[in-house]
Amino acid sequence: MKTSARVVVIGGGVVGCSVLYHLTKAGWKDVVLVERDILTSGSTWHAAGGFHTLNGDPNVAKLQGYTIGLYDELEKISGQACGLHRSGGLILADTPARMEWLKMAHARAKYLGLETEILSMAEAKKLNPLLEEKYFVGAMLDAADGNLDPEGTTHAYAKSARINGAEIYQGTKVTAITPRKDGSWDVKTDKGDIHTEYVINCGGLWAREIGRMVGIELPVLAMEHMYLVTDDMKEVTDFNKERGHELPHIIDFKSEVYMRQERSGLVLGTYEQACKPWQPKQTPWEFGRELLQPDLDRIAPNLEMVYNHFPALAKAGIKRVINGPFTFTPDGNPLVGPVQGLKNFWCACGVMAGFSQGGGVGLALSQWMVNGDPGFDVWAMDIARFGEWATRAYTNEKVRENYSRRFSIKFPNEELPAARPHQTTALYDTMLAQGAVMGDSWGLETPLWFAPKGTEAKDIISFHRSNDFPHVKAEVMGTRNGVGVTEIANFAKYAFTGAGAEAFLSRMMTNKMPRVGRIILTPMLNHNGKLIGDFTIAKAKDELFYMWGSSQAQKYHMRWFEQHLPDDGSVRIERFDMGLVGLSIAGPKSRAVLQALTDEDVSNAAFKFMDHRSMDIANTPALINRVTYTGDLGYEIWVKPDFQRRLYEKIMQAGKPHGIVNFGMRALLSMRLEKNFPTWFRELRPIYGAAEVGLDRFIDMTKNDFIGLKAAQEEKKTGGKLRRVSFIVDASDCDVLGDEPVFHKGKVVGWVTSGGYAHYVDKSLAQGYIPKELVGDDEFEIEIIGEMRKARINHDPLFDPKGEKMRS
Numbered sequence: 001m002k003t004s005a006r007v008v009v010i011g012g013g014v015v016g017c018s019v020l021y022h023l024t025k026a027g028w029k030d031v032v033l034v035e036r037d038i039l040t041s042g043s044t045w046h047a048a049g050g051f052h053t054l055n056g057d058p059n060v061a062k063l064q065g066y067t068i069g070l071y072d073e074l075e076k077i078s079g080q081a082c083g084l085h086r087s088g089g090l091i092l093a094d095t096p097a098r099m100e101w102l103k104m105a106h107a108r109a110k111y112l113g114l115e116t117e118i119l120s121m122a123e124a125k126k127l128n129p130l131l132e133e134k135y136f137v138g139a140m141l142d143a144a145d146g147n148l149d150p151e152g153t154t155h156a157y158a159k160s161a162r163i164n165g166a167e168i169y170q171g172t173k174v175t176a177i178t179p180r181k182d183g184s185w186d187v188k189t190d191k192g193d194i195h196t197e198y199v200i201n202c203g204g205l206w207a208r209e210i211g212r213m214v215g216i217e218l219p220v221l222a223m224e225h226m227y228l229v230t231d232d233m234k235e236v237t238d239f240n241k242e243r244g245h246e247l248p249h250i251i252d253f254k255s256e257v258y259m260r261q262e263r264s265g266l267v268l269g270t271y272e273q274a275c276k277p278w279q280p281k282q283t284p285w286e287f288g289r290e291l292l293q294p295d296l297d298r299i300a301p302n303l304e305m306v307y308n309h310f311p312a313l314a315k316a317g318i319k320r321v322i323n324g325p326f327t328f329t330p331d332g333n334p335l336v337g338p339v340q341g342l343k344n345f346w347c348a349c350g351v352m353a354g355f356s357q358g359g360g361v362g363l364a365l366s367q368w369m370v371n372g373d374p375g376f377d378v379w380a381m382d383i384a385r386f387g388e389w390a391t392r393a394y395t396n397e398k399v400r401e402n403y404s405r406r407f408s409i410k411f412p413n414e415e416l417p418a419a420r421p422h423q424t425t426a427l428y429d430t431m432l433a434q435g436a437v438m439g440d441s442w443g444l445e446t447p448l449w450f451a452p453k454g455t456e457a458k459d460i461i462s463f464h465r466s467n468d469f470p471h472v473k474a475e476v477m478g479t480r481n482g483v484g485v486t487e488i489a490n491f492a493k494y495a496f497t498g499a500g501a502e503a504f505l506s507r508m509m510t511n512k513m514p515r516v517g518r519i520i521l522t523p524m525l526n527h528n529g530k531l532i533g534d535f536t537i538a539k540a541k542d543e544l545f546y547m548w549g550s551s552q553a554q555k556y557h558m559r560w561f562e563q564h565l566p567d568d569g570s571v572r573i574e575r576f577d578m579g580l581v582g583l584s585i586a587g588p589k590s591r592a593v594l595q596a597l598t599d600e601d602v603s604n605a606a607f608k609f610m611d612h613r614s615m616d617i618a619n620t621p622a623l624i625n626r627v628t629y630t631g632d633l634g635y636e637i638w639v640k641p642d643f644q645r646r647l648y649e650k651i652m653q654a655g656k657p658h659g660i661v662n663f664g665m666r667a668l669l670s671m672r673l674e675k676n677f678p679t680w681f682r683e684l685r686p687i688y689g690a691a692e693v694g695l696d697r698f699i700d701m702t703k704n705d706f707i708g709l710k711a712a713q714e715e716k717k718t719g720g721k722l723r724r725v726s727f728i729v730d731a732s733d734c735d736v737l738g739d740e741p742v743f744h745k746g747k748v749v750g751w752v753t754s755g756g757y758a759h760y761v762d763k764s765l766a767q768g769y770i771p772k773e774l775v776g777d778d779e780f781e782i783e784i785i786g787e788m789r790k791a792r793i794n795h796d797p798l799f800d801p802k803g804e805k806m807r808s
């Protein structure tokens, strides 16, 4: 066994082997994998082996497409069969809402390059005569679906990696991992130690325990999962004889069952409501290639239903039942990437669909490690997406919710209830008492909209405009015509202090740092010139800068800052989290409200647009920015949590003569749409350049050198490929939700990133990306739930196009 290697991959399941293979494919040869038992000894060996491209997140769906396409390459390189059955699959919808969901997945597939087709039930029945049409309303065919041999596939990855130079040590258990001062690691095993630059945790069922070796608690939990294998079925053999091929896979949403052919019978697995976590505290190290006790009672409701839907099943005997554990994260997607706060410690774990996602995970991780960038958008599986609030108990509640909803639709206005309320501000009860409907914003309860007296404070979940529509409109109109107040505690807030703070920020950000008392907006780019942040920065005094950004990206951004911090201690970063909370007042009367709360002069001459001040407001020490995301005259007021109630009460008192209204996140997002403002994780993602997004005016190429400058100069020359545009959509009762395809003269040319109803200007709007050459054109269509809707580009913001209101 080697005593030193560039990378040590811990875990020889399908994910570890894929990571190892992809590292060698990316050119790194000095890489080793250690496996405590034999390869596949965790979840991998007893998997049902199914694969498909279906995923709620388009980027993950794309990676699943990559994984499925990879198997032929692996077989070729390794000479090891993966046992592929490319049978295609049918996803069956039992309700109109589920059918709408399928239509949206089908629309997305058009720009992702995935092959799907919407079918009537008569057409679906032709493909799988075992189903009873009367229980369903329609189906989607996914040509990429199939299944494989889990052991063969894992060995195909492993052999390919070995051929490329990697080494694999089986029967070698990692017992401790200790950091050295230079950022490298000593990996202690029961067969000797390996000194390494990088550690990758691919520990699957033991990923949590490996995390604990380096002092982190990963939000991962294993669940028991059952599938059964039927005896041979005459209906199956007859079908095979007649058609000359296998039955297609089935996903039956209603029964929460997946199904596929296995020899001359069927495999049938369930995602049951009565789901059961496995080893919620600690996975025993002695757990080997074992199965768990089957418990058919738990899945009896699913079986009863699926037997109705597929009557031939009811007559088939059960040959065996497999019950095995595999891991989930709170949102069901993997945990991939470098861990914030630990140098050179990476994860590729929490992969619940190793045979759909393992290849994509390996590709993303290897490119990220070798090139410093995953090469595509991996946010949906980035380990940085969970904050410290994702505790073990939180994970347990969310994972159970996620497992039991595996085949449920998530509506765009649906807030899932498990583990809530989790974090709350001091205004939580006050907001509820005023009719707030709350949403979860990075673990924090945040008002979405306010139900007036007599109206139930509850969303009716739907893909269409819903019951909040008139109330959000009232909030927008009240704000735009007078003044509104909203809670903004859910923003990320930071302080940068020290003699090196300004130089550090100037190196990280594209815009020039402001003078004392002023604010700038600035993108942050990676080395390839792609957008990885978008911030508001205020200079409070020399050596003190405050910064605001996206709450969800806090760990993602901290990881980046830490990677680039000078090690001379000249810069300190404080992430305030809930240590600083805020309220924003906006609208033409907001200045009058602010003036009533202070004896300082806040006139337009004394307190200008993009000014930053530290002053007492309503006798609370506050930081104030004259800027708001509504694009109107307005202010963000930041205080310690202890003062938040007082500040809110005083604002409401001062606002009463002006008819102040509460507004929630939905009204805020509606107002930003009519200003054409982009939003982080929708329009702003690390696959777009600043010119493509339209933020190039915040890039100062004449200032000091900054990360991404060269790439930004290049992009300026070429103009990049895409353009973010805003469309006015000819919608009916349903606005875009995001991820719809954009058509031009009948061809898919782009995609929608977000949109909705802009209430003040009374228009349905969408933002998205198209090739830059098409920006002058006007013949676009957007597919909304299976219907083509005309869309025309709206070049200037519909509200206050010259930005006079926010400056006045």
Ligand SMILES: Cc1cc2nc3c(=O)[nH]c(=O)nc-3n(C[C@H](O)[C@H](O)[C@H](O)COP(=O)(O)OP(=O)(O)OC[C@H]3O[C@@H](n4cnc5c(N)ncnc54)[C@H](O)[C@@H]3O)c2cc1C
Pocket: 010, 011, 012, 013, 014, 015, 016, 034, 035, 036, 037, 038, 039, 040, 041, 042, 043, 044, 045, 046, 047, 048, 049, 050, 051, 172, 173, 174, 175, 202, 203, 204, 205, 206, 207, 210, 225, 226, 227, 322, 323, 324, 325, 326, 348, 349, 350, 351, 352, 353, 354, 355, 356, 357
């Ligand atoms: C019943 C069942 C059916 C399933 N069906 C499907 C399916 O149809 N399709 C699909 O895509 N997925 C399916 N899955 C899920 C799939 O099995 C997992 O997604 C996949 O196996 C995860 O692989 P992994 O490599 O992350 O983890 P694991 O397979 O758990 O591998 C982790 C490895 O790390 C090793 N290890 C842990 N700690 C150490 C240490 N300290 N030192 C050295 N080695 C260590 C373990 O021994 C193990 O071999 C199913 C799972 C089950 C249980």
